[in-house]
Every structure is written in structure tokens, then in C-alpha cells.
């Protein structure tokens with residue numbers, strides 16, 4: 001099956017749903033992120049179907065792509081949100097998210113962010129250290145409230161993914177060492193304004209195997225049994241996000257297999273299962289549309305210099321991540337081995353190496369699998385305004401973020417008075 005069923009060639013022209021991508025480039029310019037509404041909805045439904053009648057909550061990891069239109073679409077489908085900052089909280093609420101479906105993760109929550117989230121009455125704080133628990137307890141007391149908490153434990157499981165996005169090993173900064181968690185859960189007398197309602201972990205991102213999820217789940221379940229033997233009532237188990245997507249031809253478990261494996265770790269225990277998928281919900285629902293500015297042949301190499309760069313999509317530069325790059329108009333004839341690079345002044349500014357393409361200046365290209373950690377990790381490096389974002393829905397294209405202007409980019413800055 002195609003990795004991108006909603007981005008397909010029709011008569012050798014790549015389309016997003018029913019719309020030729022060249023039409024989008026003409027109307028909105030490039031670089032431009034293009035998302036498919038049908039792709040996002042279909043993947044969310046796959047999660048829903050996999051859980052069937054279970055008690056579950058899908059909390060989309062907002063960091064993967066935080067555009068309000070995407071959050072609003074997911075909220076309308078019934079999805080909850082996993083947030084990691086006050087900014088993400090504001091976005092989730094503004095997009096119509098239900099506070100009782102919001103979990104708050106992250107190692108460095110600040111006092112103001114805790115206040116905002118308590119005032120919003122979110123479902124749960126995923127607390128990652130004793131210091132954070134103490135601060136949350138104090139703030140909740142001052143607000144005359146009780147904070148609902150899951151401890152995010154670090155189960156010391158190797159996610160077997162890129163080291164920068166592996167989070168569940170004991171040397172990582174994330175979570176409370178699992179062997180310390182029981183003691184904290186049983187210290188309810190010290191934390192009078194905390195109510196423990198869940199148990200949480202997140203072991204990493206772009207996992208391509210189920211085994212690490214199962215190992216983590218089993219370690220958490222064993223802790224949960226011990227907590228129950230002390231009569232501590234836990235309502236939900238949150239196993240984080242992390243399911244990978246196919247960037248090229250990786251062998252991957254399906255969403256159904258993933259959910260089945262997680263449910264199995266629960267055994268007969270009646271407990272709500274929470275998951276925090278980011279990439280698997282949105283990654284293959286988006287692409288980055290870019291135009292070739294120049295073709296440059298040197299004695300060593302063939303370069304296609306395009307108008308998107310590492311500031312728009314930093315995954316290739318940061319992780320040497322592979323994204324498929326497809327021509328918008330297929331052209332017959334011989335191809336050349338191209339380095340697809342951006343205009344930024346860094347040798348590490350590339351979108352793809354050694355791609356066999358038949359290209360001319362002016363040609364449009366699609367950098368695939370760019371829906372997750374694309375726009376949300378973009379920057380203004382080299383004073384490049386941020387790209388536009390559009391959402392395709394059948395034959396209609398909605399602008400969901402206007403291209404940033406140079407004036408908007410520099411407006412917050414000020415020159416010293418002389």
C-alpha cells in the first residue's frame with residue numbers, strides 16, 4: 001500500500017486529495033506545507049477502531065504540529081491533547097479542546113504554566129520529578145485546589161530509535177526512576193493538594209518495533225499492581241506516544257497491532273488506557289511543497305537548490321532523517337543524482353542526498369512525510385520568514401497559516417535609542 005494514499009499521481013501530476021499541487025504552488029507560493037484533512041481523519045479513525053469499545057483516550061501530542069486548524073479538526077473528532085507548555089495549552093483550548101481530555105507532560109513546567117493549567121481544569125499533570133511535584137502541590141494549595149497527577153516514570157527501556165529522540169533510558173532526563181515511584185505515590189500525606197490518578201511513561205519517538213512498548217507496559221503494570229496492593233486507586237495508564245511512520249520502506253507495526261499489544265499488557269485489569277501519538281497521527285498527512293530555484297552542476301556533484309531549507313524542515317539536518325522527495329510533474333527521460341539543498345548558509349542545509357530525479361530550474365518538488373515535526377520545529381534562521389500552511393479538503397484548499405512577512409518577522413525587535 002502507498003505510504004501516502006491521499007497524495008497520489010493522476011496523469012503524472014502529484015495531487016493532494018483532488019487538487020494538483022501545482023495549483024497550490026501558484027495560488028499560495030512556496031515553500032508551503034500541505035496537509036490532507038482526509039488523511040488526518042482516516043488515521044484518527046484507525047485509532048478509534050483499534051480501541052473498539054475499550055475505555056481509552058487518544059491525546060494528540062501537540063508538539064508534532066500545533067496549527068490551530070489541525071488541533072480543531074482533531075478536537076472535533078473527539079481527540080484529547082498532550083501538551084508541554086502554556087503556549088500549547090492556549091492553542092489546545094483555543095482550538096476547542098476539552099480540558100478534561102488534556103494531559104500536561106514535560107520536564108520543566110514553570111509555575112505560571114501550572115497555574116494556567118490548574119485554572120483550565122485539565123485532566124492530568126504528568127509529573128517528572130519530585131521538585132515539580134512539590135511546586136505543583138504548593139501552587140494547588142495556594143489556589144485552593146487539588147492537582148490531578150500521574151507520575152511519568154522512566155522504565156529504563158531501550159526504544160531502539162535515534163538517540164536524540166529516545167527518552168526511556170535511565171540516562172535520559174525524562175521521568176522519575178521507576179524504582180523511586182512507589183515511595184512517592186505512597187507519600188500522599190506530604191502532598192495534601194495532589195491526587196494521584198494515573199501512571200505514565202513515554203519511551204521515545206519513531207519506534208518501529210512493538211517490543212519496547214510491551215516491555216515498558218509490563219514494567220508499569222508491575223508497579224501498578226504494587227500500588228493497588230496498598231489500596232491506591234489509579235484510574236488510567238498512559239503509555240505515551242512513539243509509534244513510528246513509514247518514511248521510506250521501514251517494516252512497521254500497524255496501528256491495530258500497536259493498540260492490541262498495549263491493551264494486552266493491561267491484562268484483565270479494568271483501567272483506562274491513554275496514549276499520546278504525535279507523528280503517527282499527522283506525519284504522513286503532510287508534505288512540504290518547494291520550488292527548484294537553480295540547478296547547479298559542479299565537477300563533483302549535481303545540486304538542486306530549492307526554496308525550502310533547514311529552517312523550514314530541520315529533520316534531515318538534525319537527525320540525518322530521510323524524507324522521500326517526489327517531483328510534482330513526472331518528466332520522462334534520464335535522471336541525475338541530485339543533492340536537494342536549501343538557500344541557508346550551512347553545508348548541513350539539505351533536504352535529501354543522492355536523489356535520482358530529472359529536474360529543471362522552476363520544477364516543483366514535494367518533501368513527503370513532513371506533517372509531524374516540520375512546521376512546528378521551523379525557525380527564522382537566515383531571516384527567512386516562515387512558510388505558509390494549507391489544508392486540502394477534497395477539491396478545496398484552505399489557507400491555515402498565512403506566509404509570514406518580513407515586517408511581521410522583525411516587528412518584535414527594537415533599535416536602541418541613540
Ligand SMILES: Cc1ncc(COP(=O)(O)O)c(C=O)c1O
Pocket residue numbers: 061064082105106202204205206240241242243276277278279280372
Ligand atoms: C511526552 C511525549 N508524549 C508524546 C510524544 C509524541 O511522540 P510521537 O510523535 O513519537 O508519537 C512525545 C514526543 O516524543 C513526548 O515527549
Ligand SMILES: N[C@@H](CCCC[NH3+])C(=O)O
Pocket residue numbers: 063165205206315372373377
Ligand atoms: N523532533 C523529533 C521528535 C521528537 C519527539 C518529541 N519528544 C523528530 O522530528 O523526529
